[in-house]
Amino acid sequence: MxxxxxxxxxxxxxxxxxxxxxxxxxxxxxxxxxxLRLRAYSLSVIGFPVMFYLIFGIANRHSExxxxxxxLLASYSCFGMIGAALFGLGAGIAFERAxxxxxxxxxxxxxxxxxxxxxxxxxxxxxxxxVAVLVALAITVGGVxxxxxxxxxxxxxxxxxxxxxxxxGLLLALVLPASAAPGIINLIYLPMSFCSGLWxxxxxxxxxxxRIAPLLPTYHYAQLALGIFGYAQPGSTLLHWDALxxxxxxxxxxxxxxxxxxxxxx
Amino acid sequence: MxxxxxxxxxxxxxxRSPAVARLHSVTKRYGxxxxxxxxxxxxxxxxxxALLGPNGAGKTTAIRLLLGLISPTAGSVRVxxxxxxxxxxxxxxxxxxxxxxxxxxLRVREHIDLFRSYYPHPMSVAEIVRxxxxxxxxxxxxxxxxxxxxxxxxxxxxICGNPDLVFLDEPTxxxxxxxxxxxxxxxxxxxxxxxxxxxxxxxxxxxxxLAHRVIVIDKGKILAEGTPAQIKTRVTGRRIRCVTDCDHSxxxxxxxxxxxxxxxxxxxxxxxxxxxxxxxxFLHDATVSDLEVSTAAxxxxxxxxTQAQA
Numbered sequence: 001m002x003x004x005x006x007x008x009x010x011x012x013x014x015x016x017x018x019x020x021x022x023x024x025x026x027x028x029x030x031x032x033x034x035x036l037r038l039r040a041y042s043l044s045v046i047g048f049p050v051m052f053y054l055i056f057g058i059a060n061r062h063s064e065x066x067x068x069x070x071x072l073l074a075s076y077s078c079f080g081m082i083g084a085a086l087f088g089l090g091a092g093i094a095f096e097r098a099x100x101x102x103x104x105x106x107x108x109x110x111x112x113x114x115x116x117x118x119x120x121x122x123x124x125x126x127x128x129x130x131v132a133v134l135v136a137l138a139i140t141v142g143g144v145x146x147x148x149x150x151x152x153x154x155x156x157x158x159x160x161x162x163x164x165x166x167x168x169g170l171l172l173a174l175v176l177p178a179s180a181a182p183g184i185i186n187l188i189y190l191p192m193s194f195c196s197g198l199w200x201x202x203x204x205x206x207x208x209x210x211r212i213a214p215l216l217p218t219y220h221y222a223q224l225a226l227g228i229f230g231y232a233q234p235g236s237t238l239l240h241w242d243a244l245x246x247x248x249x250x251x252x253x254x255x256x257x258x259x260x261x262x263x264x265x266x
Numbered sequence: 267m268x269x270x271x272x273x274x275x276x277x278x279x280x281x282r283s284p285a286v287a288r289l290h291s292v293t294k295r296y297g298x299x300x301x302x303x304x305x306x307x308x309x310x311x312x313x314x315x316a317l318l319g320p321n322g323a324g325k326t327t328a329i330r331l332l333l334g335l336i337s338p339t340a341g342s343v344r345v346x347x348x349x350x351x352x353x354x355x356x357x358x359x360x361x362x363x364x365x366x367x368x369x370x371x372l373r374v375r376e377h378i379d380l381f382r383s384y385y386p387h388p389m390s391v392a393e394i395v396r397x398x399x400x401x402x403x404x405x406x407x408x409x410x411x412x413x414x415x416x417x418x419x420x421x422x423x424x425i426c427g428n429p430d431l432v433f434l435d436e437p438t439x440x441x442x443x444x445x446x447x448x449x450x451x452x453x454x455x456x457x458x459x460x461x462x463x464x465x466x467x468x469x470x471x472x473x474x475x476l477a478h479r480v481i482v483i484d485k486g487k488i489l490a491e492g493t494p495a496q497i498k499t500r501v502t503g504r505r506i507r508c509v510t511d512c513d514h515s516x517x518x519x520x521x522x523x524x525x526x527x528x529x530x531x532x533x534x535x536x537x538x539x540x541x542x543x544x545x546x547x548f549l550h551d552a553t554v555s556d557l558e559v560s561t562a563a564x565x566x567x568x569x570x571x572t573q574a575q576a
Contacts, residue, residue: 015353019386026383030376037371100365104423107333107363107433109356110384263337 023110027118032125035088045087045126049080050133056200058142066201069142073134074225075198077154080130081161082198082218084123086189089169091181092119098178120166124159131158146229153228161221164244167251168217174258192218197226202233217247286311286431286462287332287350292341294327294486301327303486304341309431314453314463316477318470318497324486325466326364329435332464333361345431357385360429362420362437370409374400374419377408378426385427397455398422399448414445421452431462438472450475474498506535506543508557512550520546532556 036042057072096102105115131154138144146154169185176184193199195209196219202210213219220243226232285308294302302324309315317325330336331343334350348355368377378395382388395401398421403411408419417437424432434453438446453476456463467473473480474494482490482497490497509532517535518526520543525536537543540559547554 023383026380030380034369034371099367101368104363104365107361108384109353
């Protein structure tokens with residue numbers, strides 16, 4: 001029997017917490033560094049929410065008694081997090097898969113979870129940068145006053161969006177061909193954000209859009225962030241949390257099913 | 267394992283040493299296509315084994331099975347006596363695969379630092395840089411490297427974990443002659459350190475230059491197996507070109523004839539012993555003309571071997 005043919009020294013000894021922790025830190029650090037240097041990613045992921053905020057939020061910060069700069073600070077923070085996650089995981093993994101790089105990593109002892117977690121944390125870092133820039137703009141030129149408590153809540157809620165939309169990115173990476181991934185992700189990301197009231201206040205949208213918005217995960221995410229500044233639609237915040245958790249489970253579950261199916265076929 | 271031997275390890279002792287990885291009557295199908303057909307293959311500790319075959323022969327499939335990236339349709343795969351998917355197994359192997367692009371905005375030093383962190387007992391950075399010949403390239407971005415330099419980085423990543431077994435999937439494909447020779451020297455250095463190496467290639471010359479043992483596969487089956495010298499006696503023949511009335515199937519049936527191909531009005535016969543073939547032909551056909559006998563190119567002979575079984 002092949003099993004008896006070689007006495008393997010127990011290599012499990014080195015695989016302790018310290019090993020996993022260091023591995024995860026390095027994976028995250030280099031993922032972030034790689035993304036930051038990848039201008040196509042870093043410039044668009046940070047640039048678009050900031051640019052839209054300047055155009056829609058700062059340019060008409062107060063009109064018809066509505067504080068746009070305040071509302072849109074919350075919604076573009078969400079918009080930034082969603083973009084970072086969808087492109088970071090969706091397009092990122094799709095490319096690494098197509099180029100054989102993911103396979104090389106899979107052949108190494110790198111745990112799959114470290115790979116996914118590193119990508120998610122890296123997206124959160126981008127979201128933090130986006131929130132920081134938006135808050136700075138809001139306070140300096142947007143005429144927005146916010147308490148420290150509101151700031152902390154905004155950061156916390158924004159980062160909470162990492163998991164649902166990273167899960168969605170993962171699923172997209174599994175179904176989209178790499179060459180089409182960025183385009184298709186934009187086709188999902190931009191309309192979905194618009195319909196959820198991320199680009200402009202949801203009250204300004206046509207009624208039928210307002211009616212379908214609650215079907216979108218981005219809507220529930222935005223409602224949580226808008227709640228910090230008192231712009232949420234009437235209703236329980238618990239419903240929004242439930243919606244996001246349910247959405248995450250569906251995305252991860254489907255991704256898992258697809259992944260195991262692909263492995264079985266491979 | 268073999269590190270106690272002071273002398274260069276002779277082939278016979280390598281053949282007796284235990285297998286570090288094994289495919290046991292493995293069949294792999296993709297839909298209607300059979301990539302590997304009840305294939306048996308063992309890599310022994312400290313040996314360089316070359317898997318030689320044309321494109322689509324099943325070489326990469328064999329490597330992907332041994333890396334646990336895919337699972338066999340039938341049969342079993344064992345690496346270090348375990349399932350190749352175990353992370354404990356993976357800490358002891360390294361792989362250089364056919365990667366079209368690596369994250370290009372990381373520096374060579376950063377790629378090595380990251381891959382080293384995957385292994386509990388990695389090789390030192392200085393050692394990796396030396397073995398993979400990356401001196402002076404450490405601070406370069408991957409995207410700024412030449413093709414040969416990129417292959418050297420991938421080679422470096424394969425040895426980050428100080429593995430006992432290294433898989434090299436077509437390591438020199440697309441490289442110029444100089445880079446190819448340099449990579450050969452690196453593989454030899456790995457072998458000299460007692461690492462087992464499984465190398466796939468479609469260059470007979472490469473297998474000959476590097477391997478202790480060669481397995482020729484085509485269409486998922488083993489055609490020939492042995493030392494490079496043994497394979498060469500099987501595949502290197504000489505080439506007879508002449509105009510003759512002899513029937514091709516009759517020629518093919520002559521002893522030592524590996525291949526018979528029409529070439530305009532002449533025929534090209536590849537044979538191990540052309541003298542014997544010619545003697546028979548002269549007896550059979552008095553009109554043989556335009557006779558040339560030449561040494562078959564290695565690649566031609568290899569082609570003959572794979573085609574003869576088709």
